Amino acid sequence: MTFVLGLTGGIGSGKSAASNWFELQGIQVVDADIVAREVVEPSQPALNQIQQQFGDWVLLANGELNRRALREHIFKDPTARQALEAITHPAIRQSIIQQLNEATSPYVILVSPLLFETNQHELTNHTLLIDATEQLQIQRASQRDGQNIEQIQKIIQVQMPRQEKQKIADDIVLNDGHLDHLYAQLRPLHLKYLAHAEKS
Template identity: 45%
Template sequence: MTLIIGLTGGIGSGKTKAADIFKQLGAGIIDADQIAHELTHPDGKAIDPIRKMFGDGVIGEDGSMNRVAMRKLAFSDTTARHKLESILHPLIYQETQRQLSRIQSEYAVLVVPLLLETGNYLQLINRILVIDCPESLQISRAMQRSKLSEQAVRDVMAIQCARDERLAQANDVIVNDSSEEHLQQQVQKLHQIYLDFARKPDF
């Protein structure tokens, strides 16, 4: 049995950067967002169901999902968002389980932005790690990284757990509000803690 850490945090909190550092230290990484991207690439498993559900308007010329068009639809229509989730979430979960079964490292980090909102993955993990930063920093980072408007970022935040709710459910917290060096130091500290946990027979 492998120790599984569920890593989550709000948009722009730095989940990917933290996961990259864990990976460099030798942890196995499974990223739900990355799986979602693969599912919505040309010929991805989600493309045909998405086309049947929403039509060709959300499919790009290259055959992948048009993320801009889909985001606009999903955040303007709650029913559409739930329909998209009903297609993607089971496929992401299935692929997550497949990848978890192949983990060879002493512990694995499962990166799921909506870990606490969906609850689907809680049965797979042993600890919850939250990457935290002030909401103003989330907004500025997400706008810069993804070229989203402030309103688009706030729309995403609106469907995510409130910051205090996320922190209340965390076993571990990384505060990512300053330098990358500070982030790295916190990840390295937790890496050692997780190795110690993983080496206990009854973690």
């Protein structure tokens, strides 16, 4: 069984920069956000279930999921969010497990913004939190995505508080400087994970 590292961090924390660095070291990455998009593609059973649950308005004219309309709907209605998650979370989990099992690198990384919130950390042997202050998160996310601050704050509120993640994570990297500073902290961790992988 391959050693699985769970990598997480809030919006704008720099987890994508971290996962990109690990990929450059030859480590395979399974991205929960990409899997979440894949499981609701037109050919997938989850999309039919979403249509049956919510109605035809969730589909665009080309048969794809109307993400924006659905996102706005579940933001206003917590029961709708639960209904959606009951459909998507099992499908996402199944696909993640399959991709982790197929990985051939010395160890494999599961990147997920909701690693702890969705219990995806149960699929990992070890967890790494890329951490940043809320002020930095808002600053980076607004520059990167062009989202307004209110939207970013809403996303942060849905995610587990930083302090809670810090208590659960096995390793924490504070990403409060330049990328070189982030990479310098990742290098010794990469060596540690390689050593763990050899033992497992």
